[in-house]
Amino acid sequence: MTLFVVFFLIVGASACLCLSFDKHYKKLMGKALKSPIKAKLRVGGYTVLLASLVTGTVENGWLGLVYWFGLFSLATAPLPFIVAYLDQRFRLSERAD
Amino acid sequence: MDRENTAERPILMKIGRALKWLYYYPRFSRFMAALVGAYIFANVASLLLYFVFVDTALLYLETDTVNRALVASGFNAMIGAGLMSLLIYPLAGLWVYYAKSASRAWAVMILPSLLGIGLLYALLPDPLKQALGG
Amino acid sequence: MASITKADTPPIEYEERGFRQVMSVVHTWSTLVPIWVLYFVFITGTIGYFHVEITNWMKPEIDHVAEPVDDAVLFEHATRYLGENAAGATTWSISLPSERRETSFIFWSRNITPEERETLTPAQQEELRESNSGNVVLDPVTGATYGDEVRATGGGDLLYRMHYVLHYMPRAMGEYIVIICTILMFAGLVTGIIIHKKIFKDFFTFRPAKGQRSWLDVHNISSVMTLPFQLMITFSGMLFYLATIMPLVFYGPTATFGFDVEDFLTSESIADVNPKNQELIGILAEEVFGITPAPEAAGVQASMAPLSDITSDFRSRYPDAKIDRLILQNPSDQNAAATIRFVPGIGSPAIGVANYSAATGERLGDSAGERQGSVAGNIQATILSLHEGRFSPIALRWLYFLTGLAGAAMIASGAVLWARKRRQAYETELKRFAKTSAQSGDGAADPKVGKGVIFVEHMNVATIIGLPIGVAAYFLANRLIPVGLEGRASLEADAMFIAWALTFVMAVIRPSRRIWTELMWLACAAYASIPFANAFTTNRHLGASLPDGDWMMAGFDLTMFGIAFLFGLTAYRSAITRVDIKPQPNAAIQQPVMDPAQ
Numbered sequence: 001m002t003l004f005v006v007f008f009l010i011v012g013a014s015a016c017l018c019l020s021f022d023k024h025y026k027k028l029m030g031k032a033l034k035s036p037i038k039a040k041l042r043v044g045g046y047t048v049l050l051a052s053l054v055t056g057t058v059e060n061g062w063l064g065l066v067y068w069f070g071l072f073s074l075a076t077a078p079l080p081f082i083v084a085y086l087d088q089r090f091r092l093s094e095r096a097d
Numbered sequence: 098m099d100r101e102n103t104a105e106r107p108i109l110m111k112i113g114r115a116l117k118w119l120y121y122y123p124r125f126s127r128f129m130a131a132l133v134g135a136y137i138f139a140n141v142a143s144l145l146l147y148f149v150f151v152d153t154a155l156l157y158l159e160t161d162t163v164n165r166a167l168v169a170s171g172f173n174a175m176i177g178a179g180l181m182s183l184l185i186y187p188l189a190g191l192w193v194y195y196a197k198s199a200s201r202a203w204a205v206m207i208l209p210s211l212l213g214i215g216l217l218y219a220l221l222p223d224p225l226k227q228a229l230g231g
Numbered sequence: 232m233a234s235i236t237k238a239d240t241p242p243i244e245y246e247e248r249g250f251r252q253v254m255s256v257v258h259t260w261s262t263l264v265p266i267w268v269l270y271f272v273f274i275t276g277t278i279g280y281f282h283v284e285i286t287n288w289m290k291p292e293i294d295h296v297a298e299p300v301d302d303a304v305l306f307e308h309a310t311r312y313l314g315e316n317a318a319g320a321t322t323w324s325i326s327l328p329s330e331r332r333e334t335s336f337i338f339w340s341r342n343i344t345p346e347e348r349e350t351l352t353p354a355q356q357e358e359l360r361e362s363n364s365g366n367v368v369l370d371p372v373t374g375a376t377y378g379d380e381v382r383a384t385g386g387g388d389l390l391y392r393m394h395y396v397l398h399y400m401p402r403a404m405g406e407y408i409v410i411i412c413t414i415l416m417f418a419g420l421v422t423g424i425i426i427h428k429k430i431f432k433d434f435f436t437f438r439p440a441k442g443q444r445s446w447l448d449v450h451n452i453s454s455v456m457t458l459p460f461q462l463m464i465t466f467s468g469m470l471f472y473l474a475t476i477m478p479l480v481f482y483g484p485t486a487t488f489g490f491d492v493e494d495f496l497t498s499e500s501i502a503d504v505n506p507k508n509q510e511l512i513g514i515l516a517e518e519v520f521g522i523t524p525a526p527e528a529a530g531v532q533a534s535m536a537p538l539s540d541i542t543s544d545f546r547s548r549y550p551d552a553k554i555d556r557l558i559l560q561n562p563s564d565q566n567a568a569a570t571i572r573f574v575p576g577i578g579s580p581a582i583g584v585a586n587y588s589a590a591t592g593e594r595l596g597d598s599a600g601e602r603q604g605s606v607a608g609n610i611q612a613t614i615l616s617l618h619e620g621r622f623s624p625i626a627l628r629w630l631y632f633l634t635g636l637a638g639a640a641m642i643a644s645g646a647v648l649w650a651r652k653r654r655q656a657y658e659t660e661l662k663r664f665a666k667t668s669a670q671s672g673d674g675a676a677d678p679k680v681g682k683g684v685i686f687v688e689h690m691n692v693a694t695i696i697g698l699p700i701g702v703a704a705y706f707l708a709n710r711l712i713p714v715g716l717e718g719r720a721s722l723e724a725d726a727m728f729i730a731w732a733l734t735f736v737m738a739v740i741r742p743s744r745r746i747w748t749e750l751m752w753l754a755c756a757a758y759a760s761i762p763f764a765n766a767f768t769t770n771r772h773l774g775a776s777l778p779d780g781d782w783m784m785a786g787f788d789l790t791m792f793g794i795a796f797l798f799g800l801t802a803y804r805s806a807i808t809r810v811d812i813k814p815q816p817n818a819a820i821q822q823p824v825m826d827p828a829q
Contacts, residue, residue, distance in 0.1 A: 070630030147483030
């Protein structure tokens, strides 16, 4: 149960952090990334990431840390492909600004 | 190599060719420095680290007596030194490629190693010297 | 024949290259040289995380145990069998059924006492050892043991073993090759981090349909996202062979307290080393690794306490820990000791060993917990356990499996990237040559692509797709080779390597534009046929295993279908993508070729 929570927290954190990049934000949202939003996304992303780490380790100890690294890889690795697929499928980067 | 002399001594010719190859192909020399030189460097470093980590009381014990706590500290020092030198080996190998030339790389790998061995011989109490030498 | 390297520009002098450029060269060559060995090591090692489950599937004669069984029942069967067949052994080991193995694996062995060492000849000692050693698989419910009716097979354990000793060569040779490749890989990882300039900026970047750039992105994603795992697995891989890589450090103990290194490294067992060394190794085991030695046999017969009492006591203290096996030293002796090896859970000691007196059922060792090893010993043991995925529940095991596959993807994409770069350089050179020779009309010969590039391209496809085909052939051979055939275990391994070798032949004779797709279809067919081979040769197929809840068998068959599906999907997508058709400039009108949905 905890692992699912950790996994989804990491997915959320990665999504925030991915959006905090200028090029990915522009591609997915169709408009330029403004500094306040960027800051919020960065802070939010790292906070949620830390929360996932704490959630994972507080119950499972060292084993939780091992799980966390594995879940981190599982959650973040598909993200670039998902972003690319969304861009291609919905032609997001070709929208008129 | 002088042809007239070496024609009668083919082995010299072979050695000459081999040396020339090493001289003219510094890449191979550098690669060997990374593979072998760094290996020697890391191994000597591991032994030196062992003596840094180990309980100094162990150095003055007769090798025949077995003091449980000191022996344990010795093994711990061995594992600690081994772990660190496993990192030192690849990093030294990478440094070899950072060095300005292959000869400089060799020098940095071999000279400190010789120095390290010499240091151990110079500083260790006599019973240990015999054990290392023997 | 013109050479295909950097044509007219003179090579940059080594000293003039920047640090990153030099590290890039080191990264390329330190990883390219061992690349296919590393791919083999990664694939077999990743498969090895499930070696127990694979061995289960490869021995379908061992029945499915539907209900978990009580410890008392299991131990009654086990001790009765051992009492009848292993009375002369000094060590009995009884594994408990778990989520990974439904049956109990029992083995027994004989230690030679110091008195026997003095009175008996080496040949007699060997005979004593051999005749009192053995193993058997026990059905925990019925107490029946499995003998010759189970097919001889290397199982998943052989694949796992290939991971560090390779195959068809002496063990030491295979280990040396793997050690050198591991060191080169570690250098490759470190240089890869150094040369990856925009490691954070590129973190979520994937540029599809851009040829080399796309492969570089795949290489970056598979390595950076799993970087902690890759660093851990490589460093820990080196740590297994500390004695080979750093032999000099072992002479520190020799110099300071007379530890005999050669004796230690060359002896078969602890009983073979000289007495002084035995004492020192005992200290190493106890103080550094926290292993409590079993008390020596008293030589007095005594009845044993019920083993299930011992396991109940253990379970009541540490309900979250999972018992892996129970080891009895000197059974039926007054000083008989029962050691429980367990997978630590929350609240249980991290060192997975608990000691009991087998005669009285009482715990040995202090009440505050089991003896803890030293910091250095624990660090080493932890690093090695991380490599093997010890203490891993099934979910974590799957995570290990997926990150291991990511490591294989990292290696594969690196190999493909190198080949594509060289191929691209050749095509650029060819264009330039065509232009200049058309202008000058000198009729010089066309530049030829380097033999090294062609070799790498063939090896790439034959290894990246061919090795999985070989593994599929290994599983198929397990089902298709007759059960009673002499030497079938090594024939299964031969089938794997023959299939792999044939993919290399295919890579040479088939056109390079089609070979990837063709081999992927072949892999799809090979993996899809495994559950069918299972159905035609055994009664443990999906039609039986799914209704029975036999997840050992069903899980494997379903995974094979899953792998077949993935290969098929990739083959389909690669077939519809043509590298020679470039997307038209007006993308709003033209459909991109890589999207089959539109």
